[in-house]
Amino acid sequence: MAARGRGLVFLPTTPLEINELQYVEDGLGYAFNDRNLLALALTHQSYVNEHPDAPPVSNERLEFLGDSIVGMVVAERIFNGAPELPEGDLTVRRSQVIRKETLAAAARSIGLGNWLVMGTGESTTGGNLRGKLI
Template sequence: MFCCFCIVERSPNERKKKILELEKKIGYTFKKTELLVNALTHSSYANEHHISYTGNNERLEFLGDAVLEVTSSEFLFHRYPELPEGELTKKRASMVCEPTLALCAREIPLGEYLLLGKGEEATGGRKRDSVVSDAMEALIGAIYLDGGFANAKEFIYKFILNDIENKQLFYDSKTTLQEIVQGQYEKDVRYVLVKEEGPDHNKSFYVEAILGNQVLGEGCGHTKKAAEQQAAYAAIKKLKCEKGDLCI
Protein backbone atom coordinates (compact mmCIF):
# COMPACT_ATOMS: atom_id res chain seq x y z
CA MET A 1 0.00 0.00 0.00
CA PHE A 2 1.48 3.35 -0.92
CA CYS A 3 1.21 6.63 0.87
CA CYS A 4 -1.08 9.54 0.19
CA PHE A 5 1.55 11.44 -1.78
CA CYS A 6 2.48 8.52 -4.02
CA ILE A 7 1.25 9.75 -7.38
CA VAL A 8 2.29 13.38 -7.18
CA GLU A 9 5.47 13.37 -5.08
CA ARG A 10 7.30 10.28 -6.28
CA SER A 11 9.70 10.20 -9.19
CA PRO A 12 8.16 10.30 -12.68
CA ASN A 13 8.81 6.58 -13.17
CA GLU A 14 7.22 5.66 -9.84
CA ARG A 15 4.21 7.88 -10.52
CA LYS A 16 3.75 6.28 -13.92
CA LYS A 17 4.02 2.81 -12.40
CA LYS A 18 1.28 3.53 -9.85
CA ILE A 19 -0.99 5.05 -12.48
CA LEU A 20 -0.51 2.01 -14.71
CA GLU A 21 -1.23 -0.24 -11.72
CA LEU A 22 -4.55 1.47 -11.03
CA GLU A 23 -5.51 1.54 -14.71
CA LYS A 24 -4.90 -2.19 -14.90
CA LYS A 25 -7.15 -2.79 -11.90
CA ILE A 26 -10.03 -0.76 -13.30
CA GLY A 27 -9.57 -2.01 -16.86
CA TYR A 28 -9.33 1.41 -18.44
CA THR A 29 -6.31 3.34 -19.77
CA PHE A 30 -6.58 7.13 -19.67
CA LYS A 31 -5.59 9.21 -22.66
CA LYS A 32 -5.36 12.22 -20.33
CA THR A 33 -3.63 11.03 -17.18
CA GLU A 34 -4.28 14.36 -15.46
CA LEU A 35 -7.97 13.45 -15.30
CA LEU A 36 -7.16 10.35 -13.27
CA VAL A 37 -4.92 12.32 -10.90
CA ASN A 38 -7.67 14.92 -10.58
CA ALA A 39 -10.19 12.20 -9.64
CA LEU A 40 -7.87 10.95 -6.90
CA THR A 41 -7.15 14.37 -5.38
CA HIS A 42 -9.12 15.05 -2.21
CA SER A 43 -9.84 18.67 -1.29
CA SER A 44 -7.64 18.33 1.83
CA TYR A 45 -4.62 17.55 -0.33
CA ALA A 46 -5.42 20.35 -2.76
CA ASN A 47 -5.72 22.83 0.11
CA GLU A 48 -2.42 21.80 1.70
CA HIS A 49 -0.59 22.05 -1.62
CA HIS A 50 -2.28 25.29 -2.72
CA ILE A 51 -3.90 23.63 -5.73
CA SER A 52 -6.83 25.53 -7.23
CA TYR A 53 -10.38 24.38 -6.54
CA THR A 54 -10.60 22.78 -9.97
CA GLY A 55 -7.66 20.58 -9.02
CA ASN A 56 -9.59 18.52 -6.46
CA ASN A 57 -12.13 15.82 -7.33
CA GLU A 58 -15.37 17.55 -6.28
CA ARG A 59 -16.39 18.74 -9.75
CA LEU A 60 -15.65 15.31 -11.23
CA GLU A 61 -17.72 13.78 -8.42
CA PHE A 62 -20.65 15.96 -9.47
CA LEU A 63 -20.35 14.77 -13.05
CA GLY A 64 -19.81 11.13 -12.13
CA ASP A 65 -22.89 11.16 -9.90
CA ALA A 66 -25.02 12.16 -12.90
CA VAL A 67 -23.51 9.49 -15.15
CA LEU A 68 -24.03 6.88 -12.44
CA GLU A 69 -27.67 7.88 -11.96
CA VAL A 70 -28.45 7.58 -15.67
CA THR A 71 -26.66 4.23 -16.00
CA SER A 72 -28.21 2.69 -12.88
CA SER A 73 -31.67 3.95 -13.89
CA GLU A 74 -31.38 2.32 -17.31
CA PHE A 75 -30.10 -0.88 -15.69
CA LEU A 76 -33.07 -1.07 -13.31
CA PHE A 77 -35.57 -0.11 -16.01
CA HIS A 78 -34.62 -3.18 -18.06
CA ARG A 79 -33.83 -5.49 -15.12
CA TYR A 80 -37.21 -5.03 -13.40
CA PRO A 81 -39.80 -4.37 -16.16
CA GLU A 82 -42.77 -4.92 -13.82
CA LEU A 83 -41.71 -2.58 -10.98
CA PRO A 84 -43.45 0.81 -10.62
CA GLU A 85 -41.53 4.06 -10.52
CA GLY A 86 -41.53 4.28 -6.72
CA GLU A 87 -39.93 0.86 -6.26
CA LEU A 88 -37.35 1.58 -8.95
CA THR A 89 -36.43 4.80 -7.15
CA LYS A 90 -35.92 2.92 -3.88
CA LYS A 91 -33.72 0.34 -5.56
CA ARG A 92 -31.63 3.00 -7.26
CA ALA A 93 -31.17 4.87 -3.98
CA SER A 94 -29.89 1.68 -2.36
CA MET A 95 -27.56 0.88 -5.27
CA VAL A 96 -25.87 4.28 -5.44
CA CYS A 97 -25.86 5.21 -1.75
CA GLU A 98 -22.63 6.11 0.02
CA PRO A 99 -22.05 2.73 1.76
CA THR A 100 -22.62 0.77 -1.46
CA LEU A 101 -20.22 2.94 -3.45
CA ALA A 102 -17.66 2.68 -0.63
CA LEU A 103 -17.96 -1.11 -0.73
CA CYS A 104 -17.41 -1.07 -4.50
CA ALA A 105 -14.46 1.29 -4.17
CA ARG A 106 -12.77 -1.00 -1.67
CA GLU A 107 -12.93 -3.89 -4.12
CA ILE A 108 -10.52 -2.01 -6.41
CA PRO A 109 -9.13 -0.88 -3.79
CA LEU A 110 -9.44 2.80 -4.68
CA GLY A 111 -8.65 4.16 -1.22
CA GLU A 112 -5.01 3.14 -1.54
CA TYR A 113 -4.52 5.51 -4.46
CA LEU A 114 -6.11 8.67 -3.06
CA LEU A 115 -4.19 11.89 -2.51
CA LEU A 116 -5.11 13.05 0.99
CA GLY A 117 -3.95 15.90 3.16
CA LYS A 118 -1.99 15.04 6.30
CA GLY A 119 -4.95 15.72 8.58
CA GLU A 120 -7.35 13.63 6.54
CA GLU A 121 -4.80 10.84 6.37
CA ALA A 122 -4.23 10.91 10.13
CA THR A 123 -7.93 10.65 10.92
CA GLY A 124 -8.51 7.56 8.76
CA GLY A 125 -9.86 9.28 5.67
CA ARG A 126 -8.51 6.59 3.38
CA LYS A 127 -11.06 4.16 4.86
CA ARG A 128 -13.91 6.62 5.38
CA ASP A 129 -17.05 5.80 3.37
CA SER A 130 -17.69 9.41 2.39
CA VAL A 131 -14.17 9.88 1.03
CA VAL A 132 -13.89 6.71 -1.03
CA SER A 133 -17.47 6.87 -2.33
CA ASP A 134 -16.89 10.44 -3.54
CA ALA A 135 -13.68 9.32 -5.22
CA MET A 136 -15.58 6.50 -6.92
CA GLU A 137 -17.99 8.99 -8.46
CA ALA A 138 -15.10 11.26 -9.42
CA LEU A 139 -13.42 8.35 -11.18
CA ILE A 140 -16.60 7.70 -13.14
CA GLY A 141 -16.65 11.36 -14.14
CA ALA A 142 -13.02 11.22 -15.22
CA ILE A 143 -13.59 8.12 -17.36
CA TYR A 144 -16.64 9.79 -18.92
CA LEU A 145 -14.64 12.90 -19.91
CA ASP A 146 -11.69 10.87 -21.13
CA GLY A 147 -13.41 8.06 -22.98
CA GLY A 148 -17.08 8.88 -23.31
CA PHE A 149 -20.29 7.40 -21.94
CA ALA A 150 -19.71 3.85 -23.18
CA ASN A 151 -16.47 3.46 -21.21
CA ALA A 152 -17.99 5.01 -18.09
CA LYS A 153 -20.98 2.69 -18.38
CA GLU A 154 -18.70 -0.34 -18.75
CA PHE A 155 -16.83 0.66 -15.58
CA ILE A 156 -20.11 1.10 -13.66
CA TYR A 157 -21.38 -2.31 -14.77
CA LYS A 158 -18.09 -3.96 -13.83
CA PHE A 159 -17.58 -2.42 -10.39
CA ILE A 160 -20.98 -1.23 -9.15
CA LEU A 161 -23.81 -3.11 -10.83
CA ASN A 162 -22.17 -6.52 -10.54
CA ASP A 163 -23.54 -8.80 -7.79
CA ILE A 164 -26.07 -6.08 -7.02
CA GLU A 165 -28.50 -8.34 -5.13
CA ASN A 166 -25.96 -9.19 -2.43
CA LYS A 167 -24.79 -5.58 -2.17
CA GLN A 168 -28.35 -4.36 -1.87
CA LEU A 169 -29.17 -6.99 0.74
CA PHE A 170 -26.12 -5.98 2.77
CA TYR A 171 -27.04 -2.32 2.96
CA ASP A 172 -30.74 -3.00 3.50
CA SER A 173 -29.92 -5.69 6.05
CA LYS A 174 -31.33 -4.02 9.18
CA THR A 175 -34.62 -3.33 7.44
CA THR A 176 -34.72 -6.81 5.91
CA LEU A 177 -33.95 -8.49 9.24
CA GLN A 178 -36.68 -6.49 10.98
CA GLU A 179 -39.21 -7.57 8.34
CA ILE A 180 -38.18 -11.22 8.76
CA VAL A 181 -38.42 -11.06 12.55
CA GLN A 182 -41.81 -9.35 12.51
CA GLY A 183 -43.20 -12.02 10.21
CA GLN A 184 -41.67 -15.05 11.95
CA TYR A 185 -41.09 -14.21 15.61
CA GLU A 186 -42.79 -12.42 18.51
CA LYS A 187 -39.71 -10.53 19.72
CA ASP A 188 -37.75 -7.66 18.18
CA VAL A 189 -34.06 -7.64 17.29
CA ARG A 190 -31.85 -5.46 19.43
CA TYR A 191 -28.27 -4.41 18.76
CA VAL A 192 -25.77 -4.50 21.60
CA LEU A 193 -22.39 -2.78 21.49
CA VAL A 194 -19.93 -5.39 22.79
CA LYS A 195 -16.69 -3.43 22.69
CA GLU A 196 -14.75 -0.59 21.08
CA GLU A 197 -11.13 -0.68 19.97
CA GLY A 198 -8.61 1.78 18.60
CA PRO A 199 -7.99 5.55 18.85
CA ASP A 200 -10.83 8.02 18.48
CA HIS A 201 -9.92 8.90 14.89
CA ASN A 202 -9.84 5.25 13.78
CA LYS A 203 -12.08 3.33 16.17
CA SER A 204 -13.63 -0.10 15.54
CA PHE A 205 -17.02 -1.03 16.99
CA TYR A 206 -18.18 -4.60 17.67
CA VAL A 207 -21.93 -5.25 17.78
CA GLU A 208 -24.18 -8.28 18.28
CA ALA A 209 -27.67 -8.66 16.81
CA ILE A 210 -29.74 -10.38 19.50
CA LEU A 211 -33.20 -11.93 19.31
CA GLY A 212 -34.47 -12.81 22.77
CA ASN A 213 -31.44 -14.43 24.41
CA GLN A 214 -29.91 -15.67 21.16
CA VAL A 215 -27.06 -13.97 19.34
CA LEU A 216 -28.02 -14.11 15.67
CA GLY A 217 -25.05 -12.28 14.21
CA GLU A 218 -21.91 -10.31 14.98
CA GLY A 219 -20.51 -7.31 13.15
CA CYS A 220 -17.55 -4.94 13.19
CA GLY A 221 -17.21 -1.50 11.61
CA HIS A 222 -15.69 1.94 11.96
CA THR A 223 -19.10 3.28 12.97
CA LYS A 224 -21.82 1.73 15.14
CA LYS A 225 -24.21 1.86 12.19
CA ALA A 226 -21.80 -0.07 9.96
CA ALA A 227 -21.24 -2.66 12.69
CA GLU A 228 -24.99 -3.09 13.12
CA GLN A 229 -25.42 -3.63 9.37
CA GLN A 230 -22.72 -6.29 9.46
CA ALA A 231 -24.40 -8.00 12.40
CA ALA A 232 -27.81 -7.87 10.71
CA TYR A 233 -26.41 -9.34 7.51
CA ALA A 234 -24.82 -12.21 9.47
CA ALA A 235 -28.16 -12.76 11.23
CA ILE A 236 -30.04 -12.93 7.93
CA LYS A 237 -27.63 -15.55 6.61
CA LYS A 238 -28.02 -17.58 9.79
CA LEU A 239 -31.81 -17.45 9.68
CA LYS A 240 -31.81 -18.31 6.01
CA CYS A 241 -29.64 -21.34 6.73
CA GLU A 242 -31.90 -22.48 9.57
CA LYS A 243 -35.09 -21.97 7.54
CA GLY A 244 -34.50 -23.23 4.04
CA ASP A 245 -37.82 -21.81 2.87
CA LEU A 246 -37.07 -18.31 4.21
CA CYS A 247 -37.67 -15.81 1.45
CA ILE A 248 -35.39 -12.73 1.49
Protein backbone atom coordinates in the same frame (compact mmCIF):
# COMPACT_ATOMS: atom_id res chain seq x y z
CA MET B 1 -1.33 26.32 -18.60
CA ALA B 2 -4.63 24.48 -18.23
CA ALA B 3 -6.06 22.31 -20.95
CA ARG B 4 -9.78 22.54 -21.55
CA GLY B 5 -11.98 19.68 -22.58
CA ARG B 6 -15.76 19.66 -22.67
CA GLY B 7 -16.11 22.34 -20.00
CA LEU B 8 -13.80 20.74 -17.43
CA VAL B 9 -10.32 22.00 -16.64
CA PHE B 10 -7.45 19.53 -16.28
CA LEU B 11 -3.96 20.60 -15.31
CA PRO B 12 -0.93 18.59 -16.41
CA THR B 13 0.84 18.90 -13.05
CA THR B 14 -0.48 16.27 -10.65
CA PRO B 15 0.65 14.77 -7.36
CA LEU B 16 0.71 11.29 -8.93
CA GLU B 17 3.54 10.18 -11.18
CA ILE B 18 2.80 8.47 -14.50
CA ASN B 19 4.11 5.10 -13.29
CA GLU B 20 1.83 5.29 -10.24
CA LEU B 21 -1.13 5.88 -12.51
CA GLN B 22 -0.18 2.73 -14.41
CA TYR B 23 -0.59 0.77 -11.15
CA VAL B 24 -4.05 2.28 -10.72
CA GLU B 25 -5.00 1.32 -14.26
CA ASP B 26 -3.65 -2.20 -13.76
CA GLY B 27 -5.62 -2.53 -10.53
CA LEU B 28 -8.81 -1.34 -12.17
CA GLY B 29 -8.26 -3.33 -15.34
CA TYR B 30 -8.91 -0.21 -17.39
CA ALA B 31 -6.60 2.08 -19.38
CA PHE B 32 -7.61 5.74 -19.28
CA ASN B 33 -7.31 7.88 -22.41
CA ASP B 34 -6.27 10.86 -20.29
CA ARG B 35 -4.15 10.06 -17.26
CA ASN B 36 -4.32 13.70 -16.15
CA LEU B 37 -8.04 13.18 -15.70
CA LEU B 38 -7.37 10.03 -13.65
CA ALA B 39 -4.87 11.92 -11.46
CA LEU B 40 -7.40 14.70 -10.94
CA ALA B 41 -10.10 12.16 -10.01
CA LEU B 42 -7.80 10.78 -7.30
CA THR B 43 -6.84 14.17 -5.82
CA HIS B 44 -8.82 15.07 -2.70
CA GLN B 45 -9.42 18.70 -1.74
CA SER B 46 -7.44 18.21 1.49
CA TYR B 47 -4.27 17.70 -0.58
CA VAL B 48 -4.90 20.92 -2.50
CA ASN B 49 -5.54 22.79 0.77
CA GLU B 50 -2.21 21.64 2.24
CA HIS B 51 -0.13 22.23 -0.90
CA PRO B 52 -0.43 25.81 -2.15
CA ASP B 53 2.07 25.01 -4.92
CA ALA B 54 -0.24 22.29 -6.32
CA PRO B 55 -2.78 23.07 -9.04
CA PRO B 56 -5.86 24.53 -7.32
CA VAL B 57 -8.21 21.74 -8.42
CA SER B 58 -9.45 18.56 -6.79
CA ASN B 59 -11.86 15.78 -7.64
CA GLU B 60 -14.92 17.64 -6.33
CA ARG B 61 -16.28 18.74 -9.72
CA LEU B 62 -15.66 15.30 -11.18
CA GLU B 63 -17.44 13.78 -8.18
CA PHE B 64 -20.48 15.94 -8.95
CA LEU B 65 -20.48 14.78 -12.57
CA GLY B 66 -19.77 11.15 -11.65
CA ASP B 67 -22.64 11.01 -9.16
CA SER B 68 -25.03 12.11 -11.88
CA ILE B 69 -23.68 9.59 -14.38
CA VAL B 70 -23.84 6.72 -11.89
CA GLY B 71 -27.43 7.66 -11.07
CA MET B 72 -28.39 7.71 -14.74
CA VAL B 73 -26.68 4.40 -15.57
CA VAL B 74 -28.19 2.64 -12.56
CA ALA B 75 -31.65 4.04 -13.33
CA GLU B 76 -31.42 2.90 -16.95
CA ARG B 77 -30.26 -0.61 -15.97
CA ILE B 78 -33.06 -1.02 -13.43
CA PHE B 79 -35.65 0.48 -15.78
CA ASN B 80 -34.71 -1.83 -18.66
CA GLY B 81 -33.99 -4.85 -16.48
CA ALA B 82 -37.27 -4.84 -14.58
CA PRO B 83 -40.01 -3.66 -16.97
CA GLU B 84 -42.71 -5.02 -14.66
CA LEU B 85 -41.82 -2.76 -11.71
CA PRO B 86 -43.84 0.38 -10.99
CA GLU B 87 -42.07 3.72 -10.53
CA GLY B 88 -42.03 3.54 -6.74
CA ASP B 89 -40.25 0.17 -6.74
CA LEU B 90 -37.79 1.41 -9.36
CA THR B 91 -36.97 4.37 -7.11
CA VAL B 92 -36.41 2.11 -4.10
CA ARG B 93 -34.06 -0.16 -6.06
CA ARG B 94 -32.11 2.77 -7.47
CA SER B 95 -31.69 4.33 -4.03
CA GLN B 96 -30.46 0.99 -2.62
CA VAL B 97 -27.75 0.80 -5.27
CA ILE B 98 -26.56 4.41 -5.26
CA ARG B 99 -26.57 5.01 -1.51
CA LYS B 100 -23.23 6.05 -0.03
CA GLU B 101 -22.70 2.80 1.86
CA THR B 102 -23.14 0.66 -1.26
CA LEU B 103 -20.84 2.82 -3.37
CA ALA B 104 -18.25 2.99 -0.57
CA ALA B 105 -18.26 -0.81 -0.34
CA ALA B 106 -17.68 -1.03 -4.09
CA ALA B 107 -14.84 1.50 -3.84
CA ARG B 108 -13.25 -0.47 -0.99
CA SER B 109 -13.55 -3.73 -2.93
CA ILE B 110 -11.29 -2.34 -5.67
CA GLY B 111 -8.93 -0.64 -3.22
CA LEU B 112 -9.78 2.87 -4.38
CA GLY B 113 -8.78 4.40 -1.05
CA ASN B 114 -5.20 3.18 -1.52
CA TRP B 115 -4.80 5.46 -4.53
CA LEU B 116 -6.39 8.65 -3.19
CA VAL B 117 -4.04 11.60 -2.79
CA MET B 118 -5.02 13.35 0.43
CA GLY B 119 -3.67 15.88 2.83
CA THR B 120 -1.77 14.72 5.89
CA GLY B 121 -4.73 15.27 8.21
CA GLU B 122 -7.09 13.11 6.18
CA SER B 123 -4.44 10.46 5.58
CA THR B 124 -3.49 10.08 9.24
CA THR B 125 -7.12 9.80 10.36
CA GLY B 126 -7.98 7.06 7.86
CA GLY B 127 -9.71 9.26 5.32
CA ASN B 128 -8.86 6.80 2.56
CA LEU B 129 -11.17 4.26 4.22
CA ARG B 130 -14.05 6.56 5.11
CA GLY B 131 -17.10 6.00 2.95
CA LYS B 132 -17.77 9.72 2.80
CA LEU B 133 -14.44 10.30 1.04
CA ILE B 134 -14.10 7.28 -1.22
